[in-house]
Amino acid sequence: MSINILEMKNITKTFPGGVIANKNINLKLRKGEVHTLLGENGAGKSTIMNILSGLYSPDSGNILINEKPVSLNSPKDAIKYGIGMVYQHFQLIPELSVVENVILGIKQRREPFLDIKGSADRILEYSNKYNMGIDPCAMVWQLSVGQQQWVEIIKALYRGARILVLDEPTAVLIPQEIDQLFNMIRQFTAADFSVIFISHKINEVKEISDRITILRKGQKVNTVETSEVSKPELAEMMVGREVLFKAYKKKAVPGVPALVLDKIEADNSKGLQALKIVSLAVKKGEILGIAGVDGNGQSELVEVIMGLRKSTSGSVKVMDKDVTNAHPREILDCSVGHIPEDRRVSGLMLEMNLRENLILHDYHTVPHSKFLLNWKFIKEHAEKLIEDYDIRTPNSDVLAGKLSGGNQQKLILARELHGNPDILVAMHATRGLDVGAIEYVHKNIIAQRDAGAAILYVSTEIDELLNISDRIAVIHSGEIMGIVNPDNVTIKELGLMMAGSKKDTLL
Amino acid sequence: MEVSNTILQIISSFIEADLRVAAPILIAAIGLLYMEKAGVVNIGAEGTMLIGALAGSIGAYLFQNPWMGALVAALAGGLVGVMFAYLVVTVKANQIVAGIAINILALGGTTTVNRIFFGLNASSSDIPSFTKVAIPLLSEIPVIGSLFNQLGLAYLAILMVPFTYYLMKKTTIGLSIRSVGEHPESADTAGINVFRIRYGTIIIGSMIIGVAGAYLSVGLLSFFSENMVSGRGYIALASVIFGKWNAFGVLGATLLFGFGDALQIRMQAIGSAIPYQFLLMLPYLLTVAAWSGFVGKAVAPKASGKPYFKG
Numbered sequence: 066m067s068i069n070i071l072e073m074k075n076i077t078k079t080f081p082g083g084v085i086a087n088k089n090i091n092l093k094l095r096k097g098e099v100h101t102l103l104g105e106n107g108a109g110k111s112t113i114m115n116i117l118s119g120l121y122s123p124d125s126g127n128i129l130i131n132e133k134p135v136s137l138n139s140p141k142d143a144i145k146y147g148i149g150m151v152y153q154h155f156q157l158i159p160e161l162s163v164v165e166n167v168i169l170g171i172k173q174r175r176e177p178f179l180d181i182k183g184s185a186d187r188i189l190e191y192s193n194k195y196n197m198g199i200d201p202c203a204m205v206w207q208l209s210v211g212q213q214q215w216v217e218i219i220k221a222l223y224r225g226a227r228i229l230v231l232d233e234p235t236a237v238l239i240p241q242e243i244d245q246l247f248n249m250i251r252q253f254t255a256a257d258f259s260v261i262f263i264s265h266k267i268n269e270v271k272e273i274s275d276r277i278t279i280l281r282k283g284q285k286v287n288t289v290e291t292s293e294v295s296k297p298e299l300a301e302m303m304v305g306r307e308v309l310f311k312a313y314k315k316k317a318v319p320g321v322p323a324l325v326l327d328k329i330e331a332d333n334s335k336g337l338q339a340l341k342i343v344s345l346a347v348k349k350g351e352i353l354g355i356a357g358v359d360g361n362g363q364s365e366l367v368e369v370i371m372g373l374r375k376s377t378s379g380s381v382k383v384m385d386k387d388v389t390n391a392h393p394r395e396i397l398d399c400s401v402g403h404i405p406e407d408r409r410v411s412g413l414m415l416e417m418n419l420r421e422n423l424i425l426h427d428y429h430t431v432p433h434s435k436f437l438l439n440w441k442f443i444k445e446h447a448e449k450l451i452e453d454y455d456i457r458t459p460n461s462d463v464l465a466g467k468l469s470g471g472n473q474q475k476l477i478l479a480r481e482l483h484g485n486p487d488i489l490v491a492m493h494a495t496r497g498l499d500v501g502a503i504e505y506v507h508k509n510i511i512a513q514r515d516a517g518a519a520i521l522y523v524s525t526e527i528d529e530l531l532n533i534s535d536r537i538a539v540i541h542s543g544e545i546m547g548i549v550n551p552d553n554v555t556i557k558e559l560g561l562m563m564a565g566s567k568k569d570t571l572l
Numbered sequence: 573m574e575v576s577n578t579i580l581q582i583i584s585s586f587i588e589a590d591l592r593v594a595a596p597i598l599i600a601a602i603g604l605l606y607m608e609k610a611g612v613v614n615i616g617a618e619g620t621m622l623i624g625a626l627a628g629s630i631g632a633y634l635f636q637n638p639w640m641g642a643l644v645a646a647l648a649g650g651l652v653g654v655m656f657a658y659l660v661v662t663v664k665a666n667q668i669v670a671g672i673a674i675n676i677l678a679l680g681g682t683t684t685v686n687r688i689f690f691g692l693n694a695s696s697s698d699i700p701s702f703t704k705v706a707i708p709l710l711s712e713i714p715v716i717g718s719l720f721n722q723l724g725l726a727y728l729a730i731l732m733v734p735f736t737y738y739l740m741k742k743t744t745i746g747l748s749i750r751s752v753g754e755h756p757e758s759a760d761t762a763g764i765n766v767f768r769i770r771y772g773t774i775i776i777g778s779m780i781i782g783v784a785g786a787y788l789s790v791g792l793l794s795f796f797s798e799n800m801v802s803g804r805g806y807i808a809l810a811s812v813i814f815g816k817w818n819a820f821g822v823l824g825a826t827l828l829f830g831f832g833d834a835l836q837i838r839m840q841a842i843g844s845a846i847p848y849q850f851l852l853m854l855p856y857l858l859t860v861a862a863w864s865g866f867v868g869k870a871v872a873p874k875a876s877g878k879p880y881f882k883g
């Protein structure tokens with residue numbers, strides 16, 4: 066039996082406001098193992114890891130490293146003990162270069178001068194060793210999300226990490242990158258590093274981990290050997306009930322086209338062409354999936370539809386009404402719902418409470434407001450939605466930023482779906498969510514479809530798109546490569562189209 | 573021959589005047605740059621400068637040495653910095669409100685202390701002030717030679733530009749400051765003490781701003797007069813923005829302002845038909861025009877003005 070390189074004992078953490086994020090959690094990490102923390106959104110996974118990284122201080126509990134008690138009062142302490150943390154929300158500074166980000170806060174050889182050259186060489190060594198393809202002199206904002214993940218990993222290794230914590234690293238990676246990450250993880254453990262891996266994708270967890278600790282509502286459910294537990298068992302331990310992996314869905318009964326894009330072109334924020342002659346029609350009662358690797362024009366497509374970006378040519382029609390380059394409110398008023406790509410950036414006002422977030426579209430209309438805001442109605446309205454959409458929160462006074470990812474998404478769903486829109490534009494609606502929450506989102510979106518809504522569903526997850534869409538359009542470099550039927554397309558074909566082959570050339 | 577000589581003379585004195593009026597703003601702007609880079613906006617630069625101006629004249633008077641005046645001004649500025657840092661870093665007060673509080677306090681406080689210390693009829697003869705230092709050879713170059721005949725502090729101000737630029741770009745401390753200004757949480761997770769960086773930059777920066785005040789009271793003039801800073805602190809703040817948070821940019825911005833001021837003085841001297849009130853507006857107009865025309869997209873440190881809350 067190998068030794069416990071890390072032991073966390075009876076960790077309890079209560080946040081101001083009374084949320085008990087961790088309650089008496091015990092966790093043992095062996096040398097050279099991959100240990101997964103599995104749990105729903107809000108189960109307390111990030112919290113306990115933030116305690117380990119010295120960012121949060123626990124109310125009570127002890128941490129032992131190599132069987133000696135340590136106190137981790139700041140990230141600096143944790144780094145000293147060889148804990149390398151890759152946070153769920155990346156801690157890179159986009160305005161700085163890769164080297165600058167990596168060496169931030171580290172003593173330099175020629176103090177006080179930065180050793181950019183020498184550091185860049187070392188970064189390149191890591192990059193080559195793990196096949197990351199990182200240019201040390203690139204600015205971080207220029208990197209793809211996947212590459213940023215690699216930079217975070219280099220940053221941890223560079224600081225001498227022996228225990229690597231990866232908080233939901235796969236949520237932002239494409240399938241090839243996930244394979245690459247798993248290869249890296251195997252290299253780490255082969256070198257006797259230990260890895261704590263956080264995820265709620267059960268397939269991945271089964272594939273990569275040696276042991277799994279399941280958390281639910283801030284408490285530990287169990288720690289199991291991966292080989293001794295089945296996927297449905299894991300799902301049940303995690304959510305506390307049986308989970309449906311495949312969304313149940315009746316055959317679609319498509320009606321008239323409701324959202325019609327005709328030869329749309331648009332530029333991205335850097336002034337380069339992002340959309341090339343995109344023509345699509347989404348019919349009432351169907352879900353049109355948009356597949357593609359991140360950054361191939363999906364964001365621009367959604368923004369053009371929602372009036373957030375000007376198209377340079379072409380037209381957008383909503384229920385036969387021309388709304389090309391119309392004001393966003395005009396478009397929303399045509400009964401269009403929108404689940405934006407990043408709930409923390411454009412989906413919610415993180416600094417506002419749930420009540421306020423729920424009325425962002427309607428605040429100016431009766432009965433929410435008759436010149437003055439009608440807080441009594443708004444509160445009742447919020448409480449009803451919180452109940453209907455099962456948003457887990459003490460009350461509607463809580464700031465949206467304090468909710469877990471899954472609950473934030475439920476909040477957006479509540480706002481966008483409660484009025485039963487004719488058209489729904491959803492992007493990355495399940496990104497970062499656990500199986501229970503994904504099931505919930507899918508169920509609600511399918512219910513909207515069955516009620517006759519036309520739904521445009523953008524995602525990077527192929528499995529999800531195959532599962533939920535009635536048709537799938539593949540986008541590459543701002544161009545539609547073709548539209549396929551999910552029932553008779555292979556993952557390989559989709560992959561080729563995502564990489565830039567036109568559908569016709571595949572046959 | 574005669575005419576071209578006078579023109580050259582005018583240009584020469586023009587250049588000299590530009591740097592002379594720009595220097596105090598440059599010093600203050602460099603001081604501000606340190607904290608701005610760390611994400612702190614200090615509107616209180618105006619008041620800090622005013623306190624520095626008074627402390628400078630008192631110091632110069634007591635020690636009968638202008639350099640001691642500058643030192644006392646730096647200490648006084650540092651003290652104001654400690655107060656400001658406590659308010660905005662520890663207590664997490666709104667930075668604008670804290671800055672305005674300092675300005676109001678400084679205006680009233682310096683007026684009172686000045687009257688107590690120097691009385692109502694201060695005579696300038698008792699306060700020693702900086703004299704011009706001509707750099708040998710360089711100051712004899714025709715036309716631009718006047719650039720090299722300035723107060724000692726002005727040269728220091730110029731030297732601080734490359735110093736600050738390289739400090740920010742090439743050293744660990746500079747990188748730490750920039751990271752705290754862009755994204756304090758990331759800096760914290762990378763093992764940087766955000767509070768210490770913010771306290772440090774505010775205090776050092778405020779000391780420099782204090783010296784900028786002394787430049788006015790023991791440099792340009794040799795006595796303290798009420799509200800003698802008259803907006804230079806704000807112009808310094810604008811210069812930081814106009815200079816895009818880059819030391820050389822800040823130099824350019826302050827010289828532009830100096831240019832406007834020098835032009836205004838010249839035009840008044842020539843007896844221009846334009847009412848002098850309009851001429852007085854010139855440097856400000858120039859700043860506003862340049863600002864609205866050329867600054868382009870804001871490149872402010874991301875965390876500007878925001879306090880850092882630790883989890």
Ligand SMILES: Nc1ncnc2c1ncn2[C@@H]1O[C@H](COP(=O)(O)OP(=O)(O)OP(=O)(O)O)[C@@H](O)[C@H]1O
Pocket residue numbers: 080081082084085086104105106107108109110111112113153467468469470471497499883
């Ligand atoms: N800074 C905070 N202040 C108040 N409450 C918080 C804070 N951070 C997290 N919480 C609450 O603590 C609980 C646990 O959150 P945590 O982020 O640890 O969940 P998680 O398991 O990482 O979820 P996810 O899968 O969504 O990342 C949640 O209910 C969350 O709302």
Ligand SMILES: [Mg+2]
Pocket residue numbers: 110111112153232
């Ligand atoms: Mg988390």
